[in-house]
Amino acid sequence: MKVIELSNVTKKYNGRVAVNNFSFTAESGKIYGFLGPNGAGKTTTIRMIMGIIEPDSGSINVFGEKLSEESKKRIGYIPEERGLYRKYRVSDILLYFGRLKGLSLEDARKNTEIWLDKVGLKDRANSKIEELSKGMQQNVQLVVSLINNPDLVILDEPFMGLDPINTRNMKEIIYSLKKSGKTIIFSTHQMNEAERLCDHIFLINKGTKLIDGSLEEIKKKYSKNFVSVEFRNKIIKLEDIDIIQNVYYEGNKAEIELRKNTNYNDLLEVLLHRGDITKYEISESSLESIFVEVVTNGV
Amino acid sequence: MGSKTKIVAVTEFLTNVKRKEFIILTFLLPLILVMSMIIPVFFMQTISHEKETMGVVDETGIVLPILKERYNDYIIKDLLSAEEARLLLENNNISGYLVIPSDFIKVGKVSYYSKVQLSSFSSANMNLETILSDIVIEGLLEEKGVSKEIITKVKNPIEMERITVTKKGEEVETPFSFVGNYLLPLFLFMSIMNAGGYLLNGIIEEKENKVVEVLLSTISSNELLSGKILGLGGLGILQVSIWMSGIVIITSFLKIPLVSLEKGILIMVFFVLGYLFYSSIFAIIGSISTSTRDSQQISALVSFLVFIPLLLFFGIVQNPNMAFIRLLGMIPPFIPTIMMMRILLSEVPVADIIISVIVLSISLIVSVRIASKIFKIGILRYGTKPSFNEVLRWVRG
Numbered sequence: 001m002k003v004i005e006l007s008n009v010t011k012k013y014n015g016r017v018a019v020n021n022f023s024f025t026a027e028s029g030k031i032y033g034f035l036g037p038n039g040a041g042k043t044t045t046i047r048m049i050m051g052i053i054e055p056d057s058g059s060i061n062v063f064g065e066k067l068s069e070e071s072k073k074r075i076g077y078i079p080e081e082r083g084l085y086r087k088y089r090v091s092d093i094l095l096y097f098g099r100l101k102g103l104s105l106e107d108a109r110k111n112t113e114i115w116l117d118k119v120g121l122k123d124r125a126n127s128k129i130e131e132l133s134k135g136m137q138q139n140v141q142l143v144v145s146l147i148n149n150p151d152l153v154i155l156d157e158p159f160m161g162l163d164p165i166n167t168r169n170m171k172e173i174i175y176s177l178k179k180s181g182k183t184i185i186f187s188t189h190q191m192n193e194a195e196r197l198c199d200h201i202f203l204i205n206k207g208t209k210l211i212d213g214s215l216e217e218i219k220k221k222y223s224k225n226f227v228s229v230e231f232r233n234k235i236i237k238l239e240d241i242d243i244i245q246n247v248y249y250e251g252n253k254a255e256i257e258l259r260k261n262t263n264y265n266d267l268l269e270v271l272l273h274r275g276d277i278t279k280y281e282i283s284e285s286s287l288e289s290i291f292v293e294v295v296t297n298g299v
Numbered sequence: 300m301g302s303k304t305k306i307v308a309v310t311e312f313l314t315n316v317k318r319k320e321f322i323i324l325t326f327l328l329p330l331i332l333v334m335s336m337i338i339p340v341f342f343m344q345t346i347s348h349e350k351e352t353m354g355v356v357d358e359t360g361i362v363l364p365i366l367k368e369r370y371n372d373y374i375i376k377d378l379l380s381a382e383e384a385r386l387l388l389e390n391n392n393i394s395g396y397l398v399i400p401s402d403f404i405k406v407g408k409v410s411y412y413s414k415v416q417l418s419s420f421s422s423a424n425m426n427l428e429t430i431l432s433d434i435v436i437e438g439l440l441e442e443k444g445v446s447k448e449i450i451t452k453v454k455n456p457i458e459m460e461r462i463t464v465t466k467k468g469e470e471v472e473t474p475f476s477f478v479g480n481y482l483l484p485l486f487l488f489m490s491i492m493n494a495g496g497y498l499l500n501g502i503i504e505e506k507e508n509k510v511v512e513v514l515l516s517t518i519s520s521n522e523l524l525s526g527k528i529l530g531l532g533g534l535g536i537l538q539v540s541i542w543m544s545g546i547v548i549i550t551s552f553l554k555i556p557l558v559s560l561e562k563g564i565l566i567m568v569f570f571v572l573g574y575l576f577y578s579s580i581f582a583i584i585g586s587i588s589t590s591t592r593d594s595q596q597i598s599a600l601v602s603f604l605v606f607i608p609l610l611l612f613f614g615i616v617q618n619p620n621m622a623f624i625r626l627l628g629m630i631p632p633f634i635p636t637i638m639m640m641r642i643l644l645s646e647v648p649v650a651d652i653i654i655s656v657i658v659l660s661i662s663l664i665v666s667v668r669i670a671s672k673i674f675k676i677g678i679l680r681y682g683t684k685p686s687f688n689e690v691l692r693w694v695r696g
Contacts, residue, residue, distance in 0.1 A: 050516045052679065077516040083509030088314075099306045100517045144513060 001028045002064060003152050003183045004049060009058030011044050011207075018044040020207040021058070026185060026200075028151070031178050033198035034187035035291065041207035042187035043080050046156050049185075050077055062152070073102045076145035080156040080187075083141075086130040090121065090140055093129065094147055101148040108147070115143040119169075135166040142173065153177055155186040159193055171197060191288040201287070205295050215287070222294065223285040225258035227267060230279035241270050303518045307526025312533045315497050324493055325538050329545060332482065354378040354387055354396030362399045362434055369430050372423040388412065397427075404438035483558075484639045485609060486542050487566070491574045491635070492602055494535035495581040498527055502585030502678065503594050511678045520675040528578045535574055558643060565652065566639050572656070573635025576663045577605065579670035586670070586677025589684050601632075608636035619645040628655050631662035669694050 004026040011019040019041040026032050034042040047053045049060060051067040063071045084093055091112055098108030116122045119139040121132075129137060138161070145153065158174075159167050174197060177184055188194050194201060201218060203211035211218055224245075231252045238247050238254060243266055246257040258267060264282050271277060285293075315321055353373035357363035367375045376393060378384045384396035395413030403409060409431060433454055440450050505511045514523055558566070580601060588594035608615075608627065615624055619641045628637040634655050641647045676693045677685065685693075 047512075052512065052515045072517060075516070077513070079509075079512035079516070081509045081512055084513075085504070085510055086508055096306070096310055097513070097517065100303055100514075141513070 002026070003028050003062070004185070005059075005061040005064075006045070006049070007059045009045070009048060009055045009060060011041075011048060011053070011055050017207045019048070019055070022204075022207070022209055023058075024202055024209070024212060026183055028183045029178065029181050030183060030199040031174065031197055032183070032185045033194040033201045034185065034204060035189070035191060035194050035201055035287070036187075036204035037189055037295075039206075040189075040204045042204060043156055044207075045204075046077075046079075046154055046185070046187060049154065050075070073148060074151045076148070076150035076153040078141055078145045078155045078158060080160070084129045084137065084144070087128060089126050089128055090116070090132070091125040093140065094143060097144045098147045103148050111147050111149070112143075115147060119143060119173075134161065135163060138162060138166060139169075142170070146177075150182070152183045152185070155184065157188055158186050159188060159190055167193075191286065191291060195287045203291055203294060210294050211290075218287070218290065219284055222290040224289075224293075225260075225262065225264070226283045226285065227256045227258065227264060228279065228281040228283060229254045229256060229271060229277060231274075232276035232278050236274060238271075238274065241267070243267060243270075301522055304522045304526040304529065307518065307523055308530035308533065311497075311501065311527050311530030315531065315534050316537070318497075321493075321497075321534065321538070324489070325541055328489070329486070329542055351394040352376050352392070354384045354393040356381050356384055356396065356398045358401040359399055359403050361438070362403060362431075365434055366430065369433075370427060372426055384412070388414065404435055404442075407435050483546075483566070483643060484636055487539060487570050487573075487639055488605065488609060488636055490535045490538045490542075491570070491577050492605070493538070494531040494574060495577045496598070497534070498531050498578055499581040499585045499594055499598055500591065501527060501531075502582065502674075503588060503591050506585075506588075506678060506680075507590065515679070520678065521671055524582055524671060524674050528575065528582070531578070532571070532574055535570075539570065562642050565642050568656065569635045569638045569642075569659070572659045572663060573639075576631065576635070576659060576666055577601075579663070579666040582670040583666075583673050583677075586674045586680075587685055587690055589680070593684065604632050605636065608633050608640065611637075612640065615640050616644060620647070620651075625651055629658050631659060634659045634662075672696055 002025055004024075006025075007023050009019060009022045010017070022041070022045060034045065036042055044053070048055050049062065049067075051072065060067065063074060065071060088096075094112040094115070095105070095108045098111060099105065103111065112125070113122070116125055119142065121136060121139060121143075124132060124136065129140065132140065142158075145155075155174075158170055162170060171193070174184055174186070186194075186197075195215065198215060200214050201211065202209055203218075211222070213221070231254075234252055235249060235254055238244060238256065243259050243262040244256055245259045248255040256267065258264070268277075268280060271280075351373055352375075354376045355363050355366060356378050357366075363375070363377060373394070376387075378387070378396065381396075381398050384393070384398070387393045388396060394415070395411060398410045398412070400406070400408065411427075436454055437450055440453065445453075505514065518526075581598065584594055584597045584601065588597065611624070611627070614621075615637070618624070624637065624641065627633045628641060628651060638647070638652070638655050641651075672694050673690060677690075
């Protein structure tokens with residue numbers, strides 16, 4: 001089932017293109033990642049999906065229709081610019097947002113209790129937001145977005161400002177949401193997190209979608225053949241080997257990029273004649289290196 | 300009202316009604332105002348009467364007994380000579396002394412000596428002057444053989460009753476009317492500014508706490524703004540109701556006539572329209588401001604503009620229906636306060652009321668539309684203040 005469908009969406013601010021002719025489809029039960037550097041257009045795209053800003057052209061459908069009050073209730077959202085009323089009590093904030101998201105007072109109370117228990121804040125229900133640590137505040141923010149058990153969860157830079165423990169907690173929650181059949185869309189500029197979490201990735205730069213596909217598809221299409229080699233002694237230059245595209249040296253180590261359609265074994269055979277090899281490791285391009293390559297060289 | 304608007308309105312009301320500032324302003328400020336009027340009177344009547352002594356050197360032989368009988372502001376001490384009086388003054392045994400020469404009744408000249416200047420506006424001085432004048436008048440007329448009745452009449456020749464003619468008959472002006480006429484618009488003005496201030500701070504707080512975007516993902520900017528304005532409007536009405544109840548209790552206790560129901564309703568119409576108008580202005584200020592300090596500077600200017608009619612109070616009292624005041628009563632920012640004062644002070648022509656209501660209502664519709672457009676974009680604006688041209692672009696949409 002199509003949860004989100006964007007067709008040729010464009011948004012300009014004072015003549016500057018923020019999002020350019022962007023199209024994509026998200027289906028239920030998957031994790032989607034919007035990847036790109038700051039200013040790529042991720043937040044603008046998310047805000048348009050949420051109906052916070054209007055696109056200049058193109059169409060956006062959520063749950064098969066234009067965003068409506070009813071469909072809004074099925075979305076949980078954590079914006080990039082996030083915060084909570086500092087003087088409010090945790091439970092008051094959750095009840096307020098629960099009610100705004102269409103829950104009855106009774107259900108809002110029940111869900112508040114369940115979620116605070118899940119994120120380990122049950123005993124802080126009566127604390128004011130300003131009395132909580134930053135990590136705890138982030139968790140309350142997360143509960144605000146999930147209080148009404150939404151079908152679609154949109155998280156704009158969810159790992160921003162989180163320490164390693166809270167990052168791990170956030171990832172666990174994203175996984176558990178996926179397990180329960182939710183669709184999750186999140187934006188990040190931390191490629192390694194996206195690589196671990198996402199089923200489907202959109203690489204965006206300067207408002208334009210550069211790459212769109214599953215991690216497997218992207219790697220298959222854009223990944224380069226890399227080999228890490230370590231010699232016992234100092235390396236003699238390797239550029240003369242014709243199957244090598246690029247090589248980067250670091251002491252007695254070398255990072256070698258092979259030409260397309262070449263074989264790792266052929267390289268090993270040649271290298272064995274160049275010295276004592278202590279390590280030979282084949283590696284794929286990381287998402288980050290693919291992104292850098294695509295952005296800088298437009299490959 | 301949509302359910303989300305209602306939830307925002309109720310939350311805004313309940314959150315702000317518990318604020319210390321609201322409780323202090325609602326209960327303490329009227330008390331302070333009332334006390335600021337009562338205390339000086341109490342002070343004048345009691346503390347200043349604490350047995351200070353005034354020496355009197357009476358060379359006529361007839362003034363002193365009358366002074367002792369009629370003048371209660373000081374203890375009167377009979378002194379034989381000016382030298383003795385000066386000595387007692389220098390030794391602080393008396394606070395001042397009066398030298399009444401033998402030709403006082405004919406010439407009317409008298410001297411008062413003291414270390415501290417006796418203010419000519421003080422009640423002690425005014426009472427003394429009145430009594431001495433009366434003694435001269437009585438002395439001169441008695442000498443001419445004028446009867447006591449005529450002497451009394453000469454001393455108090457007229458008595459003027461000030462009566463305001465209303466549609467429902469006659470309403471006798473009392474000292475309280477003056478206080479009420481000034482205090483009531485002042486209280487209503489304070490309530491409007493107070494609720495407007497909460498709205499402004501609320502918007503800035505949401506911007507500073509960056510909670511706006513979470514809100515806008517669940518509620519439209521129009522619903523959010525309407526909820527805030529309605530919730531805080533309810534707060535203003537509660538505040539005014541508390542003050543009104545106090546005024547009703549005091550006036551019924553003192554048996555002082557209160558404004559008629561008709562006038563009361565008209566005043567509330569201008570109060571509500573005024574509140575909505577100023578709320579939209581405060582919403583605009585909040586939307587384009589990036590910090591509390593920023594917003595306070597702009598809102599101080601607006602508050603001053605709104606306060607101007609209260610500065611014109613004495614002009615309005617003299618002639619509530621003069622052309623200049625009528626004109627001011629048709630300029631949107633001044634309408635609520637000017638009209639509330641005019642209605643309290645006089646019978647305002649129906650045409651003036653209708654024109655003011657129409658002008659204020661149209662201004663309200665325009666300002667709410669502008670506020671809604673600016674609010675929609677402005678509340679998501681962090682960090683940099685928008686330029687005037689930018690705000691114009693938002694309004695043009």
